[in-house]
Amino acid sequence: MLYRTAGQFKTSYEADFALFPVRQDAILLGVILLFAWVILPWSANEFVFQTLLIPVLIYSLAALGLNLLTGYAGQLSLGTAAFMGVGAYACYKLTTIFPGMNLVVAIALSGFFAAAVGVVFGLPSLRIKGFYLAIATLAAQFFLVWLFEKWAWLYNYNSSGAIQVPNMKMFGVYVAGPQATSLTQYYFVLAVVSLITWFSINITRGRIGRMWKAVRDMDIAAELVGINLMRAKLSAFAISSYVAGVSGALFVFLWRGAAEPVLFDVQLSFRILFIAIIGGLGSIIGNYFGALLIVALPVILGIVPDALGVPIRAAVQEHLNTMIVGALIITFLIAEPLGMARLWGIIREKLIIWPFPH
Amino acid sequence: MNALTRKCLLPALLAMGTMLTLPALAEDSVNVTNLSYRTGPFAATGTPVMNGQRDYMLMINARDGGVNGVKIDYQECETGYNTEKGVECYEKTKGQSIVTQPWSTGITLQVLPKSNIDKVPILAPGYGFSPMADGKTFQWAFNPPTSYWDGASMILQDISKGDLASLKGKKIVLLHLDAPYGKEPIPLIQAYADKYGFTFQAIPVGVKEMQNQSAQWLQIRREKPDYVLMWGWGAMNTGALTEAVKTKFPMDHFVGIWWSGSDADLKAVGEAGKGYRSISWSYPESNSKVMQDIKKYVVDAGQSMLPKDEFDYVFYQRGVVISMFTVEAMKAAQEHFNTKVVTAEQLRWGLENLKLDDAHLAEIGMTGMVPPFSTSCADHSGHAGGWMLQWDGTKFVKSSDLLKPETEMYAELSKTEAAKYAEANKPWPINEDCKM
Numbered sequence: 001m002l003y004r005t006a007g008q009f010k011t012s013y014e015a016d017f018a019l020f021p022v023r024q025d026a027i028l029l030g031v032i033l034l035f036a037w038v039i040l041p042w043s044a045n046e047f048v049f050q051t052l053l054i055p056v057l058i059y060s061l062a063a064l065g066l067n068l069l070t071g072y073a074g075q076l077s078l079g080t081a082a083f084m085g086v087g088a089y090a091c092y093k094l095t096t097i098f099p100g101m102n103l104v105v106a107i108a109l110s111g112f113f114a115a116a117v118g119v120v121f122g123l124p125s126l127r128i129k130g131f132y133l134a135i136a137t138l139a140a141q142f143f144l145v146w147l148f149e150k151w152a153w154l155y156n157y158n159s160s161g162a163i164q165v166p167n168m169k170m171f172g173v174y175v176a177g178p179q180a181t182s183l184t185q186y187y188f189v190l191a192v193v194s195l196i197t198w199f200s201i202n203i204t205r206g207r208i209g210r211m212w213k214a215v216r217d218m219d220i221a222a223e224l225v226g227i228n229l230m231r232a233k234l235s236a237f238a239i240s241s242y243v244a245g246v247s248g249a250l251f252v253f254l255w256r257g258a259a260e261p262v263l264f265d266v267q268l269s270f271r272i273l274f275i276a277i278i279g280g281l282g283s284i285i286g287n288y289f290g291a292l293l294i295v296a297l298p299v300i301l302g303i304v305p306d307a308l309g310v311p312i313r314a315a316v317q318e319h320l321n322t323m324i325v326g327a328l329i330i331t332f333l334i335a336e337p338l339g340m341a342r343l344w345g346i347i348r349e350k351l352i353i354w355p356f357p358h
Numbered sequence: 359m360n361a362l363t364r365k366c367l368l369p370a371l372l373a374m375g376t377m378l379t380l381p382a383l384a385e386d387s388v389n390v391t392n393l394s395y396r397t398g399p400f401a402a403t404g405t406p407v408m409n410g411q412r413d414y415m416l417m418i419n420a421r422d423g424g425v426n427g428v429k430i431d432y433q434e435c436e437t438g439y440n441t442e443k444g445v446e447c448y449e450k451t452k453g454q455s456i457v458t459q460p461w462s463t464g465i466t467l468q469v470l471p472k473s474n475i476d477k478v479p480i481l482a483p484g485y486g487f488s489p490m491a492d493g494k495t496f497q498w499a500f501n502p503p504t505s506y507w508d509g510a511s512m513i514l515q516d517i518s519k520g521d522l523a524s525l526k527g528k529k530i531v532l533l534h535l536d537a538p539y540g541k542e543p544i545p546l547i548q549a550y551a552d553k554y555g556f557t558f559q560a561i562p563v564g565v566k567e568m569q570n571q572s573a574q575w576l577q578i579r580r581e582k583p584d585y586v587l588m589w590g591w592g593a594m595n596t597g598a599l600t601e602a603v604k605t606k607f608p609m610d611h612f613v614g615i616w617w618s619g620s621d622a623d624l625k626a627v628g629e630a631g632k633g634y635r636s637i638s639w640s641y642p643e644s645n646s647k648v649m650q651d652i653k654k655y656v657v658d659a660g661q662s663m664l665p666k667d668e669f670d671y672v673f674y675q676r677g678v679v680i681s682m683f684t685v686e687a688m689k690a691a692q693e694h695f696n697t698k699v700v701t702a703e704q705l706r707w708g709l710e711n712l713k714l715d716d717a718h719l720a721e722i723g724m725t726g727m728v729p730p731f732s733t734s735c736a737d738h739s740g741h742a743g744g745w746m747l748q749w750d751g752t753k754f755v756k757s758s759d760l761l762k763p764e765t766e767m768y769a770e771l772s773k774t775e776a777a778k779y780a781e782a783n784k785p786w787p788i789n790e791d792c793k794m
Contacts, residue, residue: 046449047449047450050445050446050449051445051446051449051450055442149536149564158778158782159538159541159542159544159545159775160463160467160487160538160541160542161537161538161541162464162467162538164467164471164782164783166782166783166784167783167784167785177471177783178471178472178474178475178783179475179785256441256445256468257468257471257472258464258467258468258471260441260463260464260467260537260538262464262537262565263441263464299446302446302450303450313434313663314394314396314433314434314435314436315394315396315397315434315436317436318396318397318436318438319397
């Protein structure tokens with residue numbers, strides 16, 4: 001009924017290959033975009049911006065970067081947080097060396113530094129696969145965080161050893177630093193995330209994406225049909241790290257405002273990997289589902305007892321929260337091991353034939 | 359039926375409505391939320407301090423009915439020492455709580471730049487960024503009663519028996535957590551080393567190596583320093599103490615900052631830790647009036663979350679002292695603004711005008727628990743000084759008279775660091791009205 005596809009005919013190849021072969025998908029996306037661009041920002045308060053909307057977007061973007069590499073090209077990586085760190089530190093150095101630089105340009109450029117580092121640490125992928133590659137990327141994780149701590153030039157030799165985001169203006173409005181309003185920051189993040197999502201959807205559907213998928217499914221077969229493995233794997237590392245780097249720069253500049261090296265520790269890598277796995281490897285929309293579950297749900301659970309007026313100790317609540325989220329993760333993975341994106345796919349298929357299943 | 363409903367339901371609803379609203383109207387209260395960490399890797403050191411803070415507030419409510427009749431609505435928001443959770447808690451509480459107590463350096467770093475905009479005072483007693491003491495630059499941040507630089511200065515005075523020149527030719531090692539907190543004293547100790555001609559070496563302990571410091575202690579054995587100073591936290595303290603015992607480092611030449619002086623850490627080594635010292639700006643006086651009141655109104659009344667044997671702990675009673683700062687600032691603000699329920703901005707004035715002299719400390723029953731001090735618009739720390747506490751095998755005892763920091767040694771350094779911070783975060787308002 002809601003998702004009836006009867007009567008939607010494709011009369012050309014273009015129509016068949018369109019991004020949304022089913023009209024309802026396009027309408028749904030329109031509604032989501034309307035929410036993201038208009039309704040949510042005008043109804044949200046400071047707390048919702050800072051703890052739900054902005055972090056969900058940034059974590060989704062980081063997971064998207066990892067998903068391009070792990071979900072599409074099949075290269076398991078545990079170094080996402082370190083690549084995010086490269087992006088953040090690069091952006092910090094760029095904006096302090098060239099104080100007048102436009103923040104969009106700085107963030108776009110810092111992604112290239114992350115991409116370059118990603119390619120270097122992606123080189124082992126030409127020889128090793130699977131868990132062994134994961135260990136090699138883990139080396140990147142530890143080495144880079146160590147470097148952020150020890151290389152004082154990276155944080156401009158300041159005594160705290162942490163990077164602080166200065167107040168930065170764009171077209172006369174503060175976009176970063178303590179003076180910036182949450183609304184501006186949200187729109188900034190949303191614009192970047194929308195743009196990169198659009199770019200990722202297209203790249204995964206195109207020649208490069210198919211190349212990655214071929215390598216993921218069977219690299220020998222891919223090589224036999226003439227795919228250059230080196231180019232495929234390294235391009236996956238480069239693009240994935242670029243996205244991770246941009247998300248790292250957003251993470252520090254548009255949300256946290258300050259960062260210590262420990263922030264980019266392996267725990268963050270795992271968190272992003274969980275988002276990608278629970279959301280669904282090899283999907284774009286899954287990253288958003290995953291981020292909602294892992295990032296937003298604990299925050300929402302945290303305000304429930306207060307809202308209901310249940311007197312509960314802060315520490316108990318924190319423990320309960322961890323237990324509930326953990327249980328939900330396991331439930332979701334049992335219900336659908338391929339992630340929430342697949343779950344949504346099944347629901348959508350059922351909706352299409354509802355109410356007359358075969 | 360209809361009439362019946364109206365007759366019975368309406369009064370019932372009204373009664374329920376009044377029941378729900380009355381308690382809120384009946385008494386004035388202010389919200390004080392603490393960003394606590396009773397969970398996570400640092401819970402063992404955090405919990406006693408949180409218990410102390412909570413119990414003092416509960417005692418004030420139970421004994422005096424609040425601060426001049428205004429109840430304190432003491433809440434906790436659990437961060438687990440995690441920066442992300444901390445920011446979440448800050449955003450959640452900044453509209454309600456009249457003060458922010460960020461606790462971790464990471465959270466302080468996040469919150470500090472926002473303080474000018476959100477206009478909520480940050481109370482970071484004995485931690486945070488040392489130049490925060492410069493009240494003209496950091497209008498909304500307070501680190502009473504002493505800063506880390508004060509601590510470093512007092513430790514050096516104590517180990518040199520008051521004659522810093524005697525340190526010439528000696529070798530001093532700083533074993534520190536490799537994080538902003540641990541790096542804090544380095545510039546100052548280096549300045550002392552240059553001035554008095556002793557060798558100074560900093561040995562960092564990474565957050566991941568806290569529990570296994572054999573590499574660092576091997577280096578210490580090789581260097582043979584005369585003194586080891588420690589800026590440690592959480593598991594790093596126990597790690598260092600056990601290694602020191604194992605390598606037979608003389609304990610009376612091992613001195614820690616106040617966060618490296620928890621009874622729980624020393625209990626782990628017990629008798630072997632005898633002689634270890636820790637500088638402290640608070641001292642547990644279990645027989646003082648305030649502690650007896652807490653015992654009577656909170657602990658014995660079953661309101662406390664404190665385990666029985668922790669009542670005498672340094673960290674527990676330090677929590678009590680910290681809550682006292684907030685309460686005294688509230689009192690000062692109530693009097694100055696002639697109001698009952700103080701706002702965050704009024705509390706800022708109160709924190710800036712703390713006058714805790716001997717007479718006042720005696721009045722609130724806290725003699726000897728914290729050195730007397732006062733704050734001003736230019737000095738947000740008070741530089742109260744502290745005592746050297748020594749572990750006697752079972753508990754900490756005072757081993758020195760009140761030590762005073764040599765603030766003139768780093769007045770310049772503090773000014774330049776504060777100016778650097780303001781420059782990096784411009785536009786940053788400076789309090790021009792303060793003429794001190």
